[in-house]
Amino acid sequence: MQFEFNIEGGDFTNAGTASSQVKKILKQLNVLPTDIKRIVVSLYEAEVNVVAHAYRGNILVEISPEKVVLILTDEGPGIPDISQAMQSGYSTASPHVREMGFGAGMGLPNIQKNADDLKIESEVGKGTRLEIIINLYKP
Numbered sequence: 001m002q003f004e005f006n007i008e009g010g011d012f013t014n015a016g017t018a019s020s021q022v023k024k025i026l027k028q029l030n031v032l033p034t035d036i037k038r039i040v041v042s043l044y045e046a047e048v049n050v051v052a053h054a055y056r057g058n059i060l061v062e063i064s065p066e067k068v069v070l071i072l073t074d075e076g077p078g079i080p081d082i083s084q085a086m087q088s089g090y091s092t093a094s095p096h097v098r099e100m101g102f103g104a105g106m107g108l109p110n111i112q113k114n115a116d117d118l119k120i121e122s123e124v125g126k127g128t129r130l131e132i133i134i135n136l137y138k139p
Contacts, residue, residue, distance in 0.1 A: 001025075005059040007050045009076065012100055015051040018059050019044040029063065035136050038114040039068050042132050045107040050074045052097045054127065067116075070132040079122040086112065 003025070005018035019040050026036045043059070050057035054076025062069040079085045085092075086108050093103020112118050117133040 001029075001063040003061040003063075005061075007047060007054075007057040007059065007074075009051060009053070009055040009057070009074075011051055012102070015048050016044055018047055018061075022061055025063070026068075031068075032137055035068075035134065039070070039134050042111045042114045042134065043070050045110045046070065046072045046130055046132065048102055049107045050076070052093055052102050053077065057127075065136065067133055067135045070130070070134075072130045072132075073127065074129075075127045078124040078126055079120070079128055080124050082120050082122060 003022065005021070007018070008014070022043055023036060023040045026039060031039075043061075047059065050072060054074035057072060057074030057076075060069075060071040062071075084090055087105075088109045089105040091098075091103045091105035093105075097103040108120075111130070111132060114134070115132045116135045117131075119131040120128065122128040
C-alpha cells in the first residue's frame with residue numbers, strides 16, 4: 001500500500017497533515033499503537049523539517065505487513081554537516097520558525113530514536129532525502 005503527499009515550505013498551517021492522515025490509515029489497518037506512535041513521531045518530525053527548512057517536498061509512505069517505509073525528499077538548502085545536524089539541540093531554524101515553537105534541534109534525533117533504520121542524503125543548495133524504516137512488531 002502506497003500513499004503520497006506534497007508539502008509546501010513555510011506552510012505551518014498544514015504541517016502535520018500527512019502525519020495525521022497516515023495515523024488514521026494505520027489505525028484502520030490495526031497496526032499496534034506502539035508502532036503507530038513511532039511512525040507518526042518520525043513522520044511528523046520529518047514533515048515539520050521540510051516545512052521549516054525547504055521550499056517544497058514530497059512524502060512517500062509504503063506500508064507492508066512487515067514494515068513502514070517513509071521517504072521524504074525536498075528541494076531546499078540541504079544539510080551541510082549531517083553528523084552535526086544529528087546532535088540534539090543543533091538547529092539552523094530561522095528566528096521566525098523558533099518564535100512559532102519549532103526549530104529546537106530535536107527533529108532528526110527524534111527520528112533516529114524512533115526509526116529502525118534512517119538514511120539521510122543531502123546536497124547543499126539542492127535538497128535532502130530521508131529514508132525512514134520502521135519494522136512492525138508481530139505479537
